[in-house]
Amino acid sequence: MWCSIFSFLLLILLLFLFRPLAEFPAAVPRVKRSAVLPLRFRHDGTFKILQVADMHYGNGAVTRCRDVPPAEAARCSDLNTTRFLARMILAEEPDLIAFTGDNIFGASATDAAESLFKAFIPAMQSKIPWAAILGNHDQESTMSREELMSFMSLIDYSVSQVNPSNGDLKRIDGFGNYNIMVKGAFGSELVNTSVLKLYFLDTGDREVVNGVRTYGYIKESQLAWLRNNSQLLRGSSEQVALAFFHIPIPEVRDLWYKEYRGQYQEAVACSSVNTGVLKTLVSMGDVKAVFMGHDHLNDFCGEIDGIWFCYGGGFGYHAYGRAGWPRRARVILANLKKGKKAWMGVESISTWKRLDNEELTKIDEQVLWSRE
Numbered sequence: 001m002w003c004s005i006f007s008f009l010l011l012i013l014l015l016f017l018f019r020p021l022a023e024f025p026a027a028v029p030r031v032k033r034s035a036v037l038p039l040r041f042r043h044d045g046t047f048k049i050l051q052v053a054d055m056h057y058g059n060g061a062v063t064r065c066r067d068v069p070p071a072e073a074a075r076c077s078d079l080n081t082t083r084f085l086a087r088m089i090l091a092e093e094p095d096l097i098a099f100t101g102d103n104i105f106g107a108s109a110t111d112a113a114e115s116l117f118k119a120f121i122p123a124m125q126s127k128i129p130w131a132a133i134l135g136n137h138d139q140e141s142t143m144s145r146e147e148l149m150s151f152m153s154l155i156d157y158s159v160s161q162v163n164p165s166n167g168d169l170k171r172i173d174g175f176g177n178y179n180i181m182v183k184g185a186f187g188s189e190l191v192n193t194s195v196l197k198l199y200f201l202d203t204g205d206r207e208v209v210n211g212v213r214t215y216g217y218i219k220e221s222q223l224a225w226l227r228n229n230s231q232l233l234r235g236s237s238e239q240v241a242l243a244f245f246h247i248p249i250p251e252v253r254d255l256w257y258k259e260y261r262g263q264y265q266e267a268v269a270c271s272s273v274n275t276g277v278l279k280t281l282v283s284m285g286d287v288k289a290v291f292m293g294h295d296h297l298n299d300f301c302g303e304i305d306g307i308w309f310c311y312g313g314g315f316g317y318h319a320y321g322r323a324g325w326p327r328r329a330r331v332i333l334a335n336l337k338k339g340k341k342a343w344m345g346v347e348s349i350s351t352w353k354r355l356d357n358e359e360l361t362k363i364d365e366q367v368l369w370s371r372e
């Protein structure tokens, strides 16, 4: 009897002693902390999105930085990516954070779930709603694309979804095709109306086309979903949309010969397949701008057929970059039109970037779209 009490106490003691060693607290079931939905414009008529492209998170403190000045290398790890994210959130206080893929760099992540979780810690702590999609590197660790997307949808304050839940659409290619609606400001006629729509799309990882390896791309099933979705709200001229996906479309290459704002420092690494994404977006009419990642040394915005295509610019320290060219993030601001008494629909979309330096220097501010 005493012996069993003693062993019981010993067990308790051991559990207590080893508790701090566990990475996460004991498995106490806990439901996901959800963001306050629907998303909505603020009282000042704005809605701000922070785009984070290519964090390339590995294992955290032990994962080294790539392409930083030699003097910095010894003290640089994934924690610098964490720190940059936390500082950006503090500086901009966005209403939504959009992670546009390659959130983790699978090849450097021992455990995909753990890396993802670590990568999103500043977002979780901020309690700001966040949406993520996949890049081409996320699945190179211990989880499939479907598992990753599903896991990301379950983390605190995430508004990410695996795929559309509605519908007659029997099958949609990829994982992480969804949209998020932002309603008008409180006190306005549009309080119950979605005035800004955000489309998230999966551009896949790699494909083999006629025996040749190339990058992934948006498939016809996804375009069909987009078209159907934009039609639902047609008739309301208030509808303004933005799209987010990882791998650029081939037409972005042509901006080299046109006008763009920001840096165009490397070839656009898109798929050799062109499925007519641009044509679909143009015919939909609601999408005013697209935000992409993938090419870390490009951070420009350029207009193609009336739609803006903007890179986020490389964010993560374990991602390739250019030593001395600061990691950066993009901010997107939607403004409502001021009516006589209250806020109306979206009037303009503007953007800028911030560099990860002491001042978080703001650069390349520009208006992408405004209602005539």
Ligand SMILES: *[C@@H]1O[C@H](CO)[C@@H](O)[C@H](O)[C@H]1NC(C)=O
Residues within 6 Å of the ligand: 068, 072, 075, 076, 077, 079, 080, 083
């Ligand atoms: C990474 O973070 C450390 C510690 O906060 C800092 O000293 C170092 O300068 C950072 N490195 C870079 C490249 O930002």
Ligand SMILES: *[C@@H]1O[C@H](CO)[C@@H](O)[C@H](O)[C@H]1NC(C)=O
Residues within 6 Å of the ligand: 166, 167, 168, 169, 225, 228, 229, 232
């Ligand atoms: C189009 O979207 C609506 C509403 O979400 C859905 O009910 C319908 O099944 C969709 N149609 C197709 C063809 O996807």
Ligand SMILES: *[C@@H]1O[C@H](CO)[C@@H](O)[C@H](O)[C@H]1NC(C)=O
Residues within 6 Å of the ligand: 188, 189, 190, 191, 192
């Ligand atoms: C918005 O919806 C709420 C709840 O259904 C309703 O009470 C309110 O009158 C609606 N407001 C407008 C402007 O449509």
